[in-house]
Amino acid sequence: MARKIEVVEYDSEWEKKFKAEVKEIKRILGKNCVEVHHIGSTAVKGMKAKPVIDIMPVVKDLSLVDGHNAEFEAFGYECMGEYGIPGRRFYRKGGDQRTYHIHIFERSNKTDISRHIALRDYLRSHPEDAKAYAQLKTKLAEEFTYDNDGYCDGKDAFVKELEEKAIIWKKKQEHIGNCMSMGMCFGMSIGLCIGTALGNSSLGMCYGISFGMLLGLAYGSSGK
Numbered sequence: 001m002a003r004k005i006e007v008v009e010y011d012s013e014w015e016k017k018f019k020a021e022v023k024e025i026k027r028i029l030g031k032n033c034v035e036v037h038h039i040g041s042t043a044v045k046g047m048k049a050k051p052v053i054d055i056m057p058v059v060k061d062l063s064l065v066d067g068h069n070a071e072f073e074a075f076g077y078e079c080m081g082e083y084g085i086p087g088r089r090f091y092r093k094g095g096d097q098r099t100y101h102i103h104i105f106e107r108s109n110k111t112d113i114s115r116h117i118a119l120r121d122y123l124r125s126h127p128e129d130a131k132a133y134a135q136l137k138t139k140l141a142e143e144f145t146y147d148n149d150g151y152c153d154g155k156d157a158f159v160k161e162l163e164e165k166a167i168i169w170k171k172k173q174e175h176i177g178n179c180m181s182m183g184m185c186f187g188m189s190i191g192l193c194i195g196t197a198l199g200n201s202s203l204g205m206c207y208g209i210s211f212g213m214l215l216g217l218a219y220g221s222s223g224k
Contacts, residue, residue, distance in 0.1 A: 122166035
């Protein structure tokens with residue numbers, strides 16, 4: 001029988017399960033592992049999702065990952081190779097009762113790593129879009145309960161549009177952060193000079209940093 005597609009209410013246990021699984025994944029990958037991210041819908045609090053936890057380890061050297069396949073298999077995973085995405089190593093666990101997916105990328109692969117993190121963070125910050133995505137998935141799960149290809153095809157266009165919005169939003173957030181950092185440095189310098197002249201350099205720095213941060217926020221948010 002084909003795997004059943006179901007979308008369920010958010011479960012707070014998903015985060016705990018992610019953290020528990022990551023411990024063994026880090027042990028398997030060893031020093032090659034740089035960081036591990038919880039991605040996908042189960043990483044968005046309050047969002048309905050398929051109860052499959054998506055995990056994204058980032059490694060220094062992707063070519064070393066295949067050498068750990070026997071260890072992943074012993075941990076209950078199927079080793080699927082790239083599985084349609086060049087530069088990835090994909091592992092799945094649970095058979096027809098799928099529980100985990102692992103997507104491993106090399107840290108040099110900024111494109112794939114960034115799009116996964118951007119989409120997750122965008123959904124966390126935009127509950128209306130998260131709700132719309134969950135509603136679409138619920139509808140498709142009812143329509144294509146035992147047809148994974150039909151389910152994936154049904155949400156493909158929506159996900160691509162969502163990823164584009166997420167990437168633009170993420171870049172803007174990074175721009176704002178950079179502007180705020182520059183503003184704080186500028187404000188601290190000015191505040192120190194004024195504070196020293198008035199005999200209270202610490203107070204001057206505090207006011208300067210606050211002013212600079214607000215100035216940077218305003219400039220960054222303006223889109224310039």
